[in-house]
Amino acid sequence: MRTENKMNTIELFAGVGGFRVGLEKANPDMFKVVWGNQWEPSKKAQDAFACYTSNFIEGIHSNEDITKVSDESFKNLDAKLVVGGFPCQDYSVARSLSGEKGIQGKKGVLFWEIKRVIEATSAKYVLLENVDRLLKSPASQRGRDFAVMLATFRDLGYKVEWRVINAAEYGQAQRRRRVFIFATRNDSGFSKELESYEAEDILFEKGFFSPAFPVKHEVIKNRKLIGKLPEDIVEISDTFSALFHNSGYMEDGDFYSIHTEPVFEKPVLLKEILQPEETVPEKFYLSETAIEKFSFLRGAKKIERTSADGHKYIYSEGGMSPIDDLDKPGRTMLTSEGTTNRSSHVVEVDGKRRFLTPLECERLNGFPDNWTNTMSDRMRYFCMGNALVVGLIERMGKRIEQLEHKYMDEIPLQEKLFLNN
Numbered sequence: 388m389r390t391e392n393k394m395n396t397i398e399l400f401a402g403v404g405g406f407r408v409g410l411e412k413a414n415p416d417m418f419k420v421v422w423g424n425q426w427e428p429s430k431k432a433q434d435a436f437a438c439y440t441s442n443f444i445e446g447i448h449s450n451e452d453i454t455k456v457s458d459e460s461f462k463n464l465d466a467k468l469v470v471g472g473f474p475c476q477d478y479s480v481a482r483s484l485s486g487e488k489g490i491q492g493k494k495g496v497l498f499w500e501i502k503r504v505i506e507a508t509s510a511k512y513v514l515l516e517n518v519d520r521l522l523k524s525p526a527s528q529r530g531r532d533f534a535v536m537l538a539t540f541r542d543l544g545y546k547v548e549w550r551v552i553n554a555a556e557y558g559q560a561q562r563r564r565r566v567f568i569f570a571t572r573n574d575s576g577f578s579k580e581l582e583s584y585e586a587e588d589i590l591f592e593k594g595f596f597s598p599a600f601p602v603k604h605e606v607i608k609n610r611k612l613i614g615k616l617p618e619d620i621v622e623i624s625d626t627f628s629a630l631f632h633n634s635g636y637m638e639d640g641d642f643y644s645i646h647t648e649p650v651f652e653k654p655v656l657l658k659e660i661l662q663p664e665e666t667v668p669e670k671f672y673l674s675e676t677a678i679e680k681f682s683f684l685r686g687a688k689k690i691e692r693t694s695a696d697g698h699k700y701i702y703s704e705g706g707m708s709p710i711d712d713l714d715k716p717g718r719t720m721l722t723s724e725g726t727t728n729r730s731s732h733v734v735e736v737d738g739k740r741r742f743l744t745p746l747e748c749e750r751l752n753g754f755p756d757n758w759t760n761t762m763s764d765r766m767r768y769f770c771m772g773n774a775l776v777v778g779l780i781e782r783m784g785k786r787i788e789q790l791e792h793k794y795m796d797e798i799p800l801q802e803k804l805f806l807n808n
């Protein structure tokens with residue numbers, strides 16, 4: 388299904404453009420990233436931004452600290468969709484001294500920038516990505532940060548659905564688990580449709596995620612949480628705590644969260660993303676010393692350590708196989724990928740052990756080959772460790788397209804006539 392209906396999009400924390408690649412794969416005629424922002428804090432070399440600019444031509448590319456960008460910059464973009472993968476930080480708030488009702492978040496917390504962009508644009512849809520730890524943070528007050536986020540969307544006039552997705556469980560090449568957060572403005576056609584369903588039906592079948600990422604129609608291990616967010620966001624910040632599960636829905640402050648399990652799809656395997664061995668440069672092969680280091684790093688161990696206050700304790704970690712199983716999808720890629728580090732992949736091909744190449748790392752995330760070849764190998768690994776699995780965004784883009792098609796009544800008549808021809 389293709390529509391000519393354009394969806395102007397703002398891409399925040401763009402990195403090397405994972406959201407944009409996914410959305411353009413879903414429908415290049417529909418998703419138009421009109422404004423993309425990427426700035427690596429306190430670094431002179433802006434490798435991710437340079438890569439973004441070399442791969443994408445259209446739209447405004449901004450390389451500024453997002454906290455320094457004025458509201459005016461987003462106002463005349465006619466943005467209907469805001470996307471971004473942002474850090475998990477401390478979202479606690481305090482009442483501001485100036486206004487009785489005003490609140491103040493900690494400085495440098497980037498979620499508040501997302502809020503500012505939503506306020507400036509009144510985008511119809513928002514799609515965000517974060518580590519799944521966000522649902523439980525901080526350790527001292529479980530679920531507080533996510534509740535602050537939900538309440539922010541409630542106050543902005545949005546409904547929210549969230550889902551933790553492990554990419555490999557939906558046919559992708561990497562076991563990468565992330566939480567995706569989809570918000571839709573209360574006056575959108577989809578939003579009105581959601582109001583007519585039970586929350587469980589939304590999560591199992593009718594909502595944003597399930598049609599694209601099907602789940603079994605059962606609450607797993609009876610894990611269910613139903614509740615209402617306090618009206619006052621400062622109260623949430625000060626005292627609220629909740630154990631949010633991997634799927635959930637929030638409407639008007641009422642939240643419903645359950646544990647769901649995917650209807651698994653066959654993943655892409657590590658062996659399927661490897662480049663032909665004869666094309667792998669020598670520098671990626673492990674020396675005998677590196678092989679020894681890796682067997683120590685990946686082995687089971689108990690080490691005596693001393694904490695900052697002089698207290699001695701035993702640090703222990705379980706063993707992992709010295710090489711990665713080629714008949715499985717890849718593990719989660721971190722920004723330290725490609726260094727002598729326990730979490731880096733080590734593959735053995737024709738009896739020789741080596742790192743994954745940067746190109747293979749791009750494939751683990753579903754980027755086009757050589758997407759990041761504008762930068763050093765180290766930065767290529769780093770950017771892939773930060774990026775997302777593009778195939779998931781492609782599916783989400785197609786889902787947004789479905790919604791747009793269904794609610795053509797929201798499209799101005801002129802465009803509708805064009806669509807029907």
Ligand SMILES: C[S@@+](CC[C@H](N)C(=O)[O-])C[C@H]1O[C@@H](n2cnc3c(N)ncnc32)[C@H](O)[C@@H]1O
Nearest residue numbers: 400401402403404405426427452453472774775
């Ligand atoms: C998790 S990564 C997102 C990666 C992206 N989704 C991709 O596919 O490459 C977050 C990005 O936010 C950027 N960032 C951090 N602080 C920023 C700020 N203050 N302003 C703009 N960008 C920032 C980082 O440089 C990083 O590239």
